[in-house]
Amino acid sequence: MPAAQETVExxxxxxxxxxxxGFVTDIESEKAPIGLxxxxxRFISAKKNEPKWMLEWRLxxxxxxxxxxxxxxxRVDYPKIDYQNAYYFSAPKKNALASLDEVDPEILxxxxxxxxxxxxxxxxxxxxxxxxxxxxxxxxxxxxVSVATTFKExxxxxxxxxxxxxxxLQEHPExxxxxxxxxxxxxxxxxxxxxxxxxxxxxxxxVPPGVRCPMELSTYFRINEANTGQFERTLIIADKGAYxxxxxxxxxxxxxxxxxxxxxxxxxxxxxAEIKYSTVQNWYPGDADGKGGIFNFVxxxxxxxxxxxxxxxxxxxxxxxxxxxxxxxxxxxxxxRGEFYSIAISNGRQQVDSGTKMIHxxxxxxxxxxxxxxxxxxxxNTYRGLVTAHRKATNARNFTNCDSLLIGNQCGAHTVPYIExxxxxxxxxxxxxxxxxxxxxxxxxxxxxxxxxxxxxxxxNGFVKDVLQQLPMEFAVEAQKxxxxxxxxxxx
Amino acid sequence: MxxxxxxxxxxxxxxxxxxxAGARGRLPGKGAVAALREDAFKRFDASGLPHRxxxxxxxxxxxxxxxxxxxxxxxxDAAAKLRAKNAGNVLTGVDCRRLVFVDGAFAPExxxxxxxxxxxxxxxxxxxxxxxxxxxxxxxxxIATDDAALALNTALMGDGAAIRIAAGVxxxxxxxxxxxxxxxxxxxxxxxxLIVVEKGAKATVIESHDSGVAQVxxxxxxxxxxxxxxxxxxxxxxxxxxxxxxLASIGSRAVFNSFAFTSDAHIVRNQSFIRFAGEDSxxxxxxxxxxxGKEHVDNTLLIEHAAGGCDSREQxxxxxxxxxxxxxxxxxxxxxxxxxxxxxxMTRALxxxxxxxxxxxxxxxxxxxxxxxxxxxTAGALDPGLKFxxxxxxxxxxxxxxxxxxxxxxxxxxxxxxxxIRDALKFAALRWxxxxx
Numbered sequence: 022m023p024a025a026q027e028t029v030e031x032x033x034x035x036x037x038x039x040x041x042x043g044f045v046t047d048i049e050s051e052k053a054p055i056g057l058x059x060x061x062x063r064f065i066s067a068k069k070n071e072p073k074w075m076l077e078w079r080l081x082x083x084x085x086x087x088x089x090x091x092x093x094x095x096r097v098d099y100p101k102i103d104y105q106n107a108y109y110f111s112a113p114k115k116n117a118l119a120s121l122d123e124v125d126p127e128i129l130x131x132x133x134x135x136x137x138x139x140x141x142x143x144x145x146x147x148x149x150x151x152x153x154x155x156x157x158x159x160x161x162x163x164x165x166v167s168v169a170t171t172f173k174e175x176x177x178x179x180x181x182x183x184x185x186x187x188x189x190l191q192e193h194p195e196x197x198x199x200x201x202x203x204x205x206x207x208x209x210x211x212x213x214x215x216x217x218x219x220x221x222x223x224x225x226x227x228v229p230p231g232v233r234c235p236m237e238l239s240t241y242f243r244i245n246e247a248n249t250g251q252f253e254r255t256l257i258i259a260d261k262g263a264y265x266x267x268x269x270x271x272x273x274x275x276x277x278x279x280x281x282x283x284x285x286x287x288x289x290x291x292x293x294a295e296i297k298y299s300t301v302q303n304w305y306p307g308d309a310d311g312k313g314g315i316f317n318f319v320x321x322x323x324x325x326x327x328x329x330x331x332x333x334x335x336x337x338x339x340x341x342x343x344x345x346x347x348x349x350x351x352x353x354x355x356x357x358r359g360e361f362y363s364i365a366i367s368n369g370r371q372q373v374d375s376g377t378k379m380i381h382x383x384x385x386x387x388x389x390x391x392x393x394x395x396x397x398x399x400x401x402n403t404y405r406g407l408v409t410a411h412r413k414a415t416n417a418r419n420f421t422n423c424d425s426l427l428i429g430n431q432c433g434a435h436t437v438p439y440i441e442x443x444x445x446x447x448x449x450x451x452x453x454x455x456x457x458x459x460x461x462x463x464x465x466x467x468x469x470x471x472x473x474x475x476x477x478x479x480x481x482n483g484f485v486k487d488v489l490q491q492l493p494m495e496f497a498v499e500a501q502k503x504x505x506x507x508x509x510x511x512x513x
Numbered sequence: 514m515x516x517x518x519x520x521x522x523x524x525x526x527x528x529x530x531x532x533x534a535g536a537r538g539r540l541p542g543k544g545a546v547a548a549l550r551e552d553a554f555k556r557f558d559a560s561g562l563p564h565r566x567x568x569x570x571x572x573x574x575x576x577x578x579x580x581x582x583x584x585x586x587x588x589x590d591a592a593a594k595l596r597a598k599n600a601g602n603v604l605t606g607v608d609c610r611r612l613v614f615v616d617g618a619f620a621p622e623x624x625x626x627x628x629x630x631x632x633x634x635x636x637x638x639x640x641x642x643x644x645x646x647x648x649x650x651x652x653x654x655x656i657a658t659d660d661a662a663l664a665l666n667t668a669l670m671g672d673g674a675a676i677r678i679a680a681g682v683x684x685x686x687x688x689x690x691x692x693x694x695x696x697x698x699x700x701x702x703x704x705x706x707l708i709v710v711e712k713g714a715k716a717t718v719i720e721s722h723d724s725g726v727a728q729v730x731x732x733x734x735x736x737x738x739x740x741x742x743x744x745x746x747x748x749x750x751x752x753x754x755x756x757x758x759x760l761a762s763i764g765s766r767a768v769f770n771s772f773a774f775t776s777d778a779h780i781v782r783n784q785s786f787i788r789f790a791g792e793d794s795x796x797x798x799x800x801x802x803x804x805x806g807k808e809h810v811d812n813t814l815l816i817e818h819a820a821g822g823c824d825s826r827e828q829x830x831x832x833x834x835x836x837x838x839x840x841x842x843x844x845x846x847x848x849x850x851x852x853x854x855x856x857x858x859m860t861r862a863l864x865x866x867x868x869x870x871x872x873x874x875x876x877x878x879x880x881x882x883x884x885x886x887x888x889x890x891t892a893g894a895l896d897p898g899l900k901f902x903x904x905x906x907x908x909x910x911x912x913x914x915x916x917x918x919x920x921x922x923x924x925x926x927x928x929x930x931x932x933x934i935r936d937a938l939k940f941a942a943l944r945w946x947x948x949x950x
Contacts, residue, residue: 094568412867427882430849440873442892445864454887455879 043275043305046131046245050164053110055248059083062218065110069187069221072194082207082217089211095374096403096435097343099316102281109219111164111246131243132161158183160224160240164249167222172236179235181265182227186254189225196227200258204287204324204351212283212345213320216252220285223253228263228294237266237493242284244273244304244315250281257287259294261327266297266493272340273305277313279342284319292327292354297335299492304340309398311370314342321348325357328383333360335491338375347405349378352386352414359388362488367400367432376406376437381417381447386410391487392423396432403435410447417447425455426484526561528582532701533668536585540669542641549653553667560661567661572840572872573782573811575662579754583728585669586616586700593695594620600693601721603748603941607933609689609719616695617702617729618672631682631714637673637705648675651707655734656760656786658815663758663784666732670705673731676718680711680738687717687744687931692731694724694753701728712738712764717931719746727753732760739764739791746934747783748941749775756782765791765820772929773800774938775810776945784813789823789851796825801922801938803945804837804869811840816858818851827858827888830925832918833869834949844876845886852881858888863895863921865914915946 053064062083066076091102113125158172160183167185176183182193189197207217224240244251259265273280282304288296298321307314317340323332334348350359361377379388388408396402402425410417425434436453459480466476522530533554540550562579563570589597597615612634613623619636626634640648653667674690692704710716722729729751737743741764749755755778763769773783789796802810816825831839841860862871875888895917903913922942929935 415867425877425879427879427884430852430882432882433878433880435879436875436877436888438873438875438890440871440890440892442862442864442871442873444867445869445894446867447864448893449873449891451873451875451890452887453875453877453889454885455877456885457882 042272042303045274046127048113048125048127048245050111050113050246052108052246052249055108056105057107057109057219061109065219065221068110068112069190071190074198075190078202078207079218082214085208086211086214086218089214091211095345095405096401097345097372097374099279099343099372102316106248107281108246108249109252110221111249112166113163128163131163131245132241158236158238160185160238162222162240162242162253164244164246164251167224175235180229180232181234182225183238184225186220186223186225186256193225193227196258197225197256200256200287200289204289204322205285205320210320212318213285216254216283216285216320220252220254223255223284225255226257226265226267228259228265230261230263232263234263234265237268239268239270242269242271244280244282247276248278248280250283253284255284255286257296257298258289259291259296259330261291262293264295267299268493269298269300270303272303273315275305275308275313279314279316281316281318286319286321286348288323288332290323290325290327290330290332293329294327295331295333296323297333297493298323298348300336302336302338302340302344306340306369306371307342309369311342315340317341317344317346319346321346322351323349323359324351325354325359327357328354329356330354331358331360333362333491334377335362335488336364337488337492338363338365338373342371344371344373344375346375347377349380350388351380351382352388353382355383356385357383358386360491361390361392362491363392364395364485364488365393365402366395366397367402368398369400370398371400373401374403374405376404378407379409379419380407381410381414381419383414385416386414387418390419390421390423393485393488394423394425394434395428396425396434397428399431401433401435403437404453405437407439407441408449408451409439409441410443410449412443415444415446419449421451423453424484426481427455427457523562523576525576525579525582529665530558532582532585536669540671541638542644544644545649546641546644550668550670553664556659557661557664557668563661569660569813569842572838572842573809575756575782578780578809579728583699583701585671586618586696586702586727588618589615589620589695594623596697597693597695598623600723601689601691603721603750604689604719604934604937607687607937609687611689611691612674613691613693614672614674614704615693616700617692617704619674629685631679632684633677633679635675637675637707638671640675641670645675647677647709648707651709651734651736652705655736655762656788658760658786660758660784662730662756662782663732666703666705666730666758669703669730670732671703673704673706674708675706676708678708678710678714678716681713683715684717687719687934689719689721692720692722692724692729694727696727699726702730704729704731706731706733708733708743709736710738710741710743713740714738715742717744719748719934721748722751722753722755724751724753729753730756732758735759735761737761737763737767737769740766742768743770744931745769745771747771747773748938749773749781749783750777751781752779754780757784759783759785759787761785761787763787763789763791763794763796765793767791767794769794769796770930771798773812774941775800776803776941778804778808778810780809782811782813786815788817788819789825790819792820793822795823797928798825798827799925799928800829801925801942802829802831802839803922803942804831804839805834805949806837807835808837810837812842813840814843816843816845816856818845818847818854818856821850821852821854823851823854825856828925828928829860830922831862831871832865832922833862833871834865836866836868838870838872840872842874842876843888844878845888846878847881847884847886849880852883854881854884854886856884856886860890861921862892863918864892865895911949915949918946919943
């Protein structure tokens with residue numbers, strides 16, 4: 022069938038062979054000794070010049086981690102990870118910079134190649150600047166450290182704290198101490214505990230009461246070194262009535278070995294606050310035979326602590342050899358709201374096990390889950406989600422929709438939802454479907470004069486539209502490019 | 514599985530081990546059957562009673578629910594049989610062939626054994642003891658599963674029905690397997706039945722369970738041949754800790770309908786392993802659960818589409834009152850070769866009380882691309898708007914609720930093709946509604 026063939030072609034464009042960001046930046050770096058021990062933890066802590074309590078916190082996590090076992094419940098299959106054969110800290114040699122000019126030009130070039138603007142002046146002096154165009158502040162994390170953060174001054178004037186975690190530990194230890202580990206406890210799970218012990222950098226955001234963050238904040242993660250795990254920790258706090266939109270992007274070079282990325286993201290919203298967290302995940306997925314690629318074992322969780330607060334997760338997952346990721350919302354405050362919008366595309370031999378948890382604790386809490394999975398090649402794509410309403414979460418409401426599209430007959434699409442209603446006023450609705458592109462729809466479009474290609478594009482676009490609409494403008498553009506499954510306008 | 518190496522047995526597990534050790538010499542069957550038992554018990558012993566860390570038993574923690582194990586039921590005496598006489602009366606008025614089992618043991622004198630062409634009825638215990646070829650060909654072979662509760666059943670299986678419907682035969686009357694308890698002491702029964710519906714045959718089978726305080730582990734292996742049709746009903750109204758496994762293998766161009774009705778229960782786990790092994794078959798797996806008090810009912814399905822072109826529909830509805838707990842886990846697996854599969858699963862829970870809990874886990878596992886599969890799940894309370902409408906027409910609140918609940922469950926019961934059974938179950942549901950205070 023030509024139309025289906027066309028779709029296959031389009032998906033092939035995002036196939037593993039087409040990975041654009043697989044280059045390596047050749048710079049000198051400083052690493053912790055290979056392997057993991059208390060000394061590694063102490064090394065990282067000392068490198069960051071951390072306060073004593075932080076070191077204790079890390080060591081406690083490390084000791085706890087030693088007693089834990091790697092989870093095996095997810096529908097992913099991968100060789101055993103040798104935790105002693107990896108570097109847990111790697112930083113470009115030239116560090117501690119006064120200005121961007123001192124950043125290794127190689128790194129600047131890297132980000133330029135990735136299309137991430139780090140020079141404010143360039144951004145500001147852009148030749149064509151349509152009026153009202155939004156600007157984005159970027160924190161660039163290269164292996165284990167943050168190399169640059171833009172628009173710091175302007176954000177500071179608004180009262181917004183946006184800086185690498187290591188700096189936040191120096192400048193705002195009281196805030197970090199208060200919130201770090203309060204959403205994802207040290208003991209949460211195997212990978213989160215490992216992260217707690219060895220996390221190196223990440224972004225820290227604090228938006229004070231009543232402030233609407235004047236621009237989008239963004240962190241761009243780049244793994245460069247071989248044999249290095251990336252363990253970043255992001256903590257975002259929106260105080261009463263605050264709003265912030267945060268974007269996250271990531272890429273890595275093409276290598277034959279698997280690399281571990283075990284991040285933790287914690288979000289906290291107080292009364293009336295809102296955090297919008299968007300991710301375009303584009304780690305190296307490995308080659309066509311499943312060799313290499315990033316193991317993306319990430320714990321992301323938001324805590325709607327205050328009444329009427331809102332947390333919204335939007336993710337476009339195209340990369341990683343293995344994705345193990347469940348951005349969740351704890352709806353603690355009354356009338357709080359959680360949202361999860363996801364497009365997960367798997368190709369080659371990628372394995373995706375992703376979904377969300379909506380934990381309704383407060384009264385009148387609402388949540389919505391829209392998940393779209395597209396599997397192609399020999400990949401497996403699983404949605405795994407939990408919706409639960411506790412005894413006291415009266416009038417909790419959830420709507421879940423997870424759809425899967427299969428392209429080719431060697432891939433798999435799976436849905437594993439858990440729906441737990443513990444009081445009668447909770448109203449939960451869940452629907453899921455799996456199918457290939459409907460011939461009827463294609464036929465209808467074609468008899469209206471569209472080419473097979475356009476018709477497929479239209480159907481696939483319609484399939485992911487719900488999620489794409491949730492992405493911030495700048496990201497939506499990138500996501501469209503990334504997906505390149507002929508979304509609107511990309512066929513021609 | 515994430516079963517851990519365990520050194521300590523719970524008292525119930527120890528009790529079961531003792532039961533097996535004490536009974537292995539006198540359990541029916543030698544040779545291959547005895548080996549099957551030994552192997553099954555070894556598997557059970559390695560994993561122990563299923564608990565919440567075992568994914569399929571996440572919401573029904575048998576290890577916690579089963580504090581002790583009751584001794585195996587003795588063969589029923591006359592008094593026991595007398596006590597069991599009225600069991601299965603939920604189908605009074607439906608013209609069925611009643612086959613009665615007291616504490617798991619076949620009671621021919623209470624059963625209707627009028628001969629019918631093409632129908633062979635026997636006791637499982639006899640068949641196992643005699644090495645019956647039909648039983649040898651099927652028992653333990655219908656579906657491969659590593660479920661611990663089923664392994665326990667295989668290890669300790671005592672009696673049950675062994676029924677064969679010959680090729681091309683359409684049974685005149687439904688067969689009603691009445692499982693009753695007669696013992697006045699807490700006891701346990703391990704029931705194993707086999708029904709073979711051969712090519713082109715048609716049969717309706719009802720299994721009803723009512724008993725007092727007991728532990729019942731029952732399993733039915735059902736082989737539906739090519740072009741055959743089997744309509745299977747399971748009615749569970751029992752105060753026992755009741756674990757039931759249905760293992761069904763469906764041939765080509767066959768029809769399989771199943772309906773599970775559970776009310777006034779204590780702890781019930783109905784697990785169904787259904788495999789569409791042949792092409793172009795149709796299946797409908799439905800159920801209604803009515804719960805109150807501290808009742809716990811778990812319906813777990815594993816529907817495997819192993820051949821192309823099959824249609825399956827799963828529909829379960831539950832009404833929960835009091836502090837009851839309903840669990841639905843349904844998994845549809847579509848194998849790579851099962852193209853053109855059409856599978857739809859729907860589960861709905863109606864919560865009447867703030868203390869009730871409904872857990873739903875509808876799963877899809879799909880490896881073929883040319884399929885249409887979907888599932889839906891809802892949980893919620895009665896619609897206050899509808900209730901208000903009825904009350905504004907002068908209908909009393911309780912009555913309005915009852916009408917709405919009835920409408921909710923009737924939607925599923927209405928799908929039953931057999932008029933007598935449909936009416937009997939509607940009546941059973943009404944009786945349950947009537948007894949709501």
